[in-house]
Amino acid sequence: MKGLARKIQERMRDLDKVASHRRAVLYPAAKRRAAMALVPEWEELRDANKKAKAEILSDLDGFLDRFQESAEARGTTVHRARNAAQAQEKVLDLCKAAGVQCIVKSKSLTMEECQIGPKLEQTGIELIDTDLGERIVQLFGEPPSHLTAPAIHRTREEIGQLFYEHGLVPKGETDPKILTEAARKSLRPYFLKADLGMTGANFLVASTGSIIVVENEANSILGTSLAPFHIAVAGIDKLVPDIPSLQSFLALLARSATGQRLTTYTTHYTGTMGRPLHLVLVDNGRSSLRGTPAEEALACIRCGACLNECPVYCRIGGHSYDWVYPGPIGEVLGPALSGGPRNELVKASPLCQACSDVCPVRIDLARHIHDWRLDLSAQGQLKPSLPSSLRHLWGHPFLFRAAGKFARHLGPLSPVLAGFTKAGRAWKRGGRNLPKLPKKSFHELLKARRKSNPPQCFPHSPIQEKKEIAPSPTPPNSPSAPKHLHFHDLRKLFREALEEAHGKILPLSALPNQAMATPKAMVIGAELGKFWTPSPSQPWKINGCPLLILSARHGIARTGSLWVELETFEERLALTLPEEIILLVPEDRILFDLPQHAAELKHLPPCGTLLTGPSKTADIELSLVIGAHGPRRMSVCWIPSATSASK
């Protein structure tokens, strides 16, 4: 109890820091609202998500088996770990067996939760975080402080100084663009030399065995495509039933996290492509939540919206929670997954319900936090947060009223005296005075009135019959494409969404002629065809490819995304390595939204990605930098359907 309260008290001493952290966090919250305003079926999507997760939780073991079966049918090796120690061991064994020496790792909260990184490092393996935010906290030697923006607690000045100390930039550099570029350069050699790429997973699709990883920077897909070996680590709560149900999650995940329509890369790893792919499925206390009211928390997709909205999180910052899951979701998962010292986290909420309102899977976080308080206190694992004297007073109406009367008799003396009680002292610590008491209570006034004044009736216009305030009719859900949309309209929508994601449309005439003749992929540039075999001794080759042209299956108008199927590692690299990419898509292959896209996915290739704009990051003070680990420019070119380059 003291621990958390004291930590927060200390944190609140530095009000500048509190204010700047709050400002930073309110930014994605505002973005989320703007994105939400453009999605009239938002509430229906939340319902769909909640329903899909409820379906999973009703038969978690069944879905896990189904997932494992489908994944193994495509060549993925699935391991199950009951707890953190087993997960560490599994990964370590795999690394030992493959002789791994250097790992490039992208963001994974489950790995953080299970402390897999530190375990690997203990054995002398080099582990490099490649997500910019994660890299920053790794260099600082501290844990991430937010689910989606790990370094949100650090200012550009602090990061500039850190990079200077690591010899990445000159002293005094604070420009996020330059800092991002420095990180990109410094990480490229690790990508080349790594013999293992590790990722987390945002979703596991039970029906297809797909591992879905969403990211903006391209570090994850780059790492898994360059290294000869891929291990993903994921909690068993990441399951979704199938590809159609995945779409409503995708529709809300990025919008809730950053306000983007879709994250830049939504990569579907469905099986192996001739190199080993292992998935470690971690329970680590999750199944103990099943059948309890807090089971719902397993539906969390880690979008971070509840953190951004939380008046407590935005002031005290992620590190105050002292574990991997901060904010409201951390308060719900704390006692469940961790217990003991995490129990007191459930006190760190005014129960304002702001979190419950925003959760894209409709987890009623405030209710769970409140329920935990009651349950843990009932089990004697948490002290109620009012002193027992006050609780007694409240619990006895007679005493309470007598105390009130006594205090009123004391007049101006009573706030002074109350200031000496424990609660009174605490009240004053918040920059507050104790309330002055009125001369009489309501009940006393009422009694006096009844003696002197007979009731009177006042005229007013006729009363209304029970007029229910009906909630405003929700707009009809439109998951199916509006019929009237012609492909010109779809192209217009697509263009808007793509430009919002910092991609652009190129006229056909801007393309070199050869592009039209090539069915799938080609590289134009000095190192044509050669950069496929990068090696640590020739790192320049990885930077040497200026432009790549690749064809996409179809586009999605509402998100500005392209579905690109990647059947070889070369194609995977082609999408991530060049400075610039151009994607060709037949002009009649623009679909309206994600559900239509899902309907097209009959057979998933081993790797496919929904690409939305050039790679980007906003990990330094949330200021957007285009060009993280992947292409800096991305454009789309319509191909007339007759000369379509697609298959």
Add this chain to the structure above:
Amino acid sequence: MEDPEAGYSTLLLMTCATLAAMEISLFVPCFINQLFPEAGMAGFDVLERLGFSPRVTQAHCCGQVLSNAGDGPGAQALFKRWAQQHSQDEETVVILSASCTEHLRNEIEAAPKRAQIFEFCDFLVRFGPESYPTAVPKTLLLHTSCSAQHGRAGARTQRSLLDRISKLRVLEPQGPEGECCGFGGSFATTFPELSGSMGKDRIAYLQSAIPKKGDTPFLTPDALVSADLSCLLHLGTLRSYPGWPILHPAQILWEALQ
């Protein structure tokens, strides 16, 4: 006071007769009883003048304070006592606090006997008059509490009610950044500095609704109003509080019925 329109006296008899059939009681929560007696009286008077003849019960507390503090048995005992006071079947209870209403609604859902409960503003928006006889040429600053904002009562009810009063100007901060005022019951004393800082930011947010010098119209608020006086209790004790008088919407309605 404005002249009653023609036919008002007939209506008076009619409405009093209709409303008398609607048995209601008024619940004045513990802290309003002790700290805001005038708000309680105004609530009572308004209901009475509108012909509802409310029964005021001796119920003490809905149990929210203890429940939020994690004292489940204590809260349950208080709720039981509350329910004993409101055990008539189909009884309609009007509650002078949005957050207590929210708490009671959750408790009642789990209880076998269901009283119909309404937050005060919510009740009058549904069953009260469309307009009030007396204009109240005042400027109010309106605070919407979390229970109203995120709970089931609906953020707009207190505003809808006040909008029925003529000449009343309501200042309400725009923009979505309105966070919790930081009270949260025991939260305020468990994490005092944090709670106080949230209160200060809430005051700044409220202030953003007040026109600046030179703006037209230039208005200064005559009072801070909210259906949740517990928030205002918190804000009002802050040392940085700008000193606006604190009122419940019932007190404005009371003026509109003079």
